[in-house]
Amino acid sequence: MSDALYSPPNLDSASAARAREHLDSLTKPPGSMGRLEALVEQLAGIRGEPFPRVSPPGVLVFAADHGVAAEGVSAFPQAVTAQMVANFVAGGAAINVFARQIGARLEVIDVGVAAPLEGPVVIDEKIGPGTANFAVEDAMSRDQALAAMAAGRRASGRAVEAGCRCLIVGEMGIANTTASSALLAVLSGRPVAELVGRGTGVDDAGLAHKRAVIEAAIAARAPDAGDPLAVLASLGGFEIAAMAGAFMEGAARRVPLLVDGFIATVAALLACRLVPELRDYLIFAHRSHEAGHGAALAALEAIPLLDLELRLGEGSGAALAFPLLEAACRMLSEMATFEAAGISAGPA
Numbered sequence: 001m002s003d004a005l006y007s008p009p010n011l012d013s014a015s016a017a018r019a020r021e022h023l024d025s026l027t028k029p030p031g032s033m034g035r036l037e038a039l040v041e042q043l044a045g046i047r048g049e050p051f052p053r054v055s056p057p058g059v060l061v062f063a064a065d066h067g068v069a070a071e072g073v074s075a076f077p078q079a080v081t082a083q084m085v086a087n088f089v090a091g092g093a094a095i096n097v098f099a100r101q102i103g104a105r106l107e108v109i110d111v112g113v114a115a116p117l118e119g120p121v122v123i124d125e126k127i128g129p130g131t132a133n134f135a136v137e138d139a140m141s142r143d144q145a146l147a148a149m150a151a152g153r154r155a156s157g158r159a160v161e162a163g164c165r166c167l168i169v170g171e172m173g174i175a176n177t178t179a180s181s182a183l184l185a186v187l188s189g190r191p192v193a194e195l196v197g198r199g200t201g202v203d204d205a206g207l208a209h210k211r212a213v214i215e216a217a218i219a220a221r222a223p224d225a226g227d228p229l230a231v232l233a234s235l236g237g238f239e240i241a242a243m244a245g246a247f248m249e250g251a252a253r254r255v256p257l258l259v260d261g262f263i264a265t266v267a268a269l270l271a272c273r274l275v276p277e278l279r280d281y282l283i284f285a286h287r288s289h290e291a292g293h294g295a296a297l298a299a300l301e302a303i304p305l306l307d308l309e310l311r312l313g314e315g316s317g318a319a320l321a322f323p324l325l326e327a328a329c330r331m332l333s334e335m336a337t338f339e340a341a342g343i344s345a346g347p348a
């Protein structure tokens with residue numbers, strides 16, 4: 001394993017067991033808080049604390065452009081990536097609203113937006129002015145893929161060093177559902193037709209064209225599915241690589257990783273192919289409306305917390321799910337026990 005791909009620590013089973021034991025002493029029928037119980041056990045194991053805390057959260061939005069946008073695969077022009085980054089800076093995007101709501105530290109990282117950017121909350125980690133068009137040539141070199149992953153790792157490091165106890169990882173990049181569908185097809189071995197979706201909203205003809213572009217590109221690039229870095233370099237995106245790196249570093253630092261929608265889940269799948277132990281640190285926020293998300297979740301054996309038919313990206317769905325993590329932690333640390341409340345715990 002190269003230096004770039006170090007494994008995270010194992011989950012702390014003693015903290016998870018202590019959390020489980022305490023859950024069963026609380027004033028509720030055992031198991032009655034459903035999946036929130038397994039969630040808080042997982043959080044305890046990740047943090048290595050029997051009474052974990054997840055606030056404040058940190059939101060990382062990785063932005064980049066895609067050469068394959070030139071094939072006409074998105075309902076929006078490439079310029080929207082840079083325009084939306086300006087919106088993030090101005091505080092007007094959905095993720096700004098939800099980040100404020102949950103008291104999150106928000107960082108926007110330019111890992112490859114085609115246009116020059118400026119603004120105090122944009123971190124400049126530009127690998128290049130967008131990827132190359134993978135319909136024609138590899139999206140990036142292996143070195144660029146590693147450099148983008150390293151930028152993602154640095155972003156997680158900054159957030160954790162700033163005190164964040166949970167990371168919300170999202171993205172912005174016109175045409176990145178095309179890249180993600182292509183990556184997922186190769187990594188999962190499933191047919192493109194099952195995985196390709198409308199992204200920002202292409203019509204039926206646009207969807208058929210998008211599918212044809214992806215199928216032709218996979219045939220032409222033909223990356224080795226057993227070499228995840230090669231798959232990423234051929235068909236990926238800088239923000240997808242950066243998200244994979246952000247997951248790796250967050251896990252190494254024992255931080256729960258709240259995965260947003262389709263693109264973020266494909267990045268998580270890629271990260272798990274590179275570092276399988278990472279899977280224990282992932283919490284899946286929601287099931288996106290994007291067609292391939294179900295297959296991406298299935299490849300990770302993941303059951304997401306929410307299903308709101310979201311398809312925005314930016315980390316917005318993960319920010320919406322964060323209050324459930326906060327609630328699970330508060331349930332564990334603040335609820336009364338049967339003993340303290342003088343309530344009979346045993347059978348009638």
Ligand SMILES: O=C(O)c1ccc[n+]([C@@H]2O[C@H](COP(=O)([O-])O)[C@@H](O)[C@H]2O)c1
Nearest residue numbers: 074173175176177199200261262288313
């Ligand atoms: O997160 C999702 O599930 C999701 C699903 C569809 C679209 N998006 C967002 O829309 C953009 C990609 O869509 P497209 O059509 O340009 O490939 C990109 O900025 C994503 O953040 C995001």
Ligand SMILES: Cc1cc2nc[nH]c2cc1C
Nearest residue numbers: 076080172200312313314
């Ligand atoms: C307006 C807009 C906002 C977005 N946020 C994430 N992806 C997006 C794509 C578009 C087109």
